[in-house]
Amino acid sequence: xxxxxxxxxxxxxxxxxxxxxxxxxxxxxxxxxxxxxxxxxxxxxxxxxxxxxxxxxxxxxxxxxxxxxxxxxxxxxxxxxxxxxxxxxxxxxxxxxxxxxxxxxxxxxxxxxxxxxxxxxxxxxxxxxxxxxxxxxxxxxxxxxxxxxxxxxxxxxxxxxxxxxxxxxxxxxxxxxxxxxxxxxxxxxxxxxxxxxxxxxxxxxxxxxxxxxxxxxxxxxxxxxxxxxxxxxxxxxxxxxxxxxxxxxxxxxxxxxxxxxxxxxxxxxxxxxxxxxxxxxxxxxxxxxxxxxxxxxxxxxxxxxxxxxxxxxxxxxxxxxxxxxxxxxxxxxxxxxxxxxxxxxxxxxxxxx
Numbered sequence: 182x183x184x185x186x187x188x189x190x191x192x193x194x195x196x197x198x199x200x201x202x203x204x205x206x207x208x209x210x211x212x213x214x215x216x217x218x219x220x221x222x223x224x225x226x227x228x229x230x231x232x233x234x235x236x237x238x239x240x241x242x243x244x245x246x247x248x249x250x251x252x253x254x255x256x257x258x259x260x261x262x263x264x265x266x267x268x269x270x271x272x273x274x275x276x277x278x279x280x281x282x283x284x285x286x287x288x289x290x291x292x293x294x295x296x297x298x299x300x301x302x303x304x305x306x307x308x309x310x311x312x313x314x315x316x317x318x319x320x321x322x323x324x325x326x327x328x329x330x331x332x333x334x335x336x337x338x339x340x341x342x343x344x345x346x347x348x349x350x351x352x353x354x355x356x357x358x359x360x361x362x363x364x365x366x367x368x369x370x371x372x373x374x375x376x377x378x379x380x381x382x383x384x385x386x387x388x389x390x391x392x393x394x395x396x397x398x399x400x401x402x403x404x405x406x407x408x409x410x411x412x413x414x415x416x417x418x419x420x421x422x423x424x425x426x427x428x429x430x431x432x433x434x435x436x437x438x439x440x441x442x443x444x445x446x447x448x449x450x451x452x453x454x455x456x457x458x459x460x461x462x463x464x465x466x467x468x469x470x471x472x473x474x475x476x477x478x479x480x481x482x483x484x485x486x487x488x489x490x491x492x493x494x495x496x497x498x499x500x501x502x503x504x505x506x507x508x509x510x511x512x513x514x515x516x517x518x519x520x521x522x523x524x525x526x527x528x529x530x531x532x533x534x
Contacts, residue, residue, distance in 0.1 A: 281322030300343030
């Protein structure tokens with residue numbers, strides 16, 4: 182089985198079949214009839230592949246986008262650091278407990294701009310995933326991230342946070358070392374950090390694990406990434422009592438990039454190649470790099486006092502709702518349906534009898 186076929190998603194199978202046919206044709210042109218022009222047939226299949234790509238990827242469901250966000254061939258945090266940044270010097274340890282390899286970070290330059298870049302890192306194979314804890318950081322990972330942010334603040338360096346995690350590690354050890362407290366402290370401290378902060382969700386943005394490095398002046402998200410308070414599987418298990426309802430949960434949660442943008446929870450949707458970042462990592466990395474540079478240049482022009490005010494206002498505006506005024510509420514509460522009126526009248530008649 183080829184590497185590409187090994188990680189083929191269910192809805193990508195029509196593309197895989199066409200690609201296999203094209204590869205076979207190029208490798209063994211002699212098996213086809215002499216009356217057929219091989220070049221024309223290759224061109225026809227290539228056109229069919231492009232049409233199929235457009236049909237599939239322009240009509241993705243929320244659950245299909247979640248599957249793409251989790252694709253093992255997508256670029257991870259270190260891929261973005263290597264591809265978009267230069268002079269990366271990784272820093273280690275939280276100075277309290279241990280080094281957490283699920284959280285990486287250090288000094289870097291972005292087209293000559295000095296920054297501190299941090300992010301959650303997954304593994305490419307079983308061995309690396311165990312080392313990286315599948316991208317789910319322990320408390321020491323979040324404490325390391327905060328240490329690096331404070332270091333950035335000391336030297337006046339902007340912070341760039343790259344988010345790709347299913348969530349913080351939920352094990353006993355993490356609870357014993359106060360994972361909730363570590364994330365909560367990060368939320369508090371990032372809100373008042375006196376340097377520009379940009380967060381980019383490049384794959385999974387799961388729950389508090391993502392929020393622990395996600396408070397920012399600008400929040401970007403890749404086209405096929407997602408950002409959610411809970412995984413679709415977890416939501417389905419709680420609300421539907423059945424994990425088979427996962428696609429319904431993904432739709433209801435409004436966790437895809439475009440939905441989040443409409444809700445005002447992210448500031449920009451960074452485009453991916455038509456068939457996803459996993460099929461063209463280099464273009465995706467360059468797209469994110471361009472977006473980071475644009476927002477970084479805008480944020481560095483804003484005075485710190487105003488930057489902090491804007492950051493505070495940004496997060497205070499989330500979860501907006503409108504309460505009806507007293508007159509409207511009273512009017513609504515006085516309304517009853519004919520069926521309710523009959524029930525009330527019947528109850529009164531019964532009491533009188």
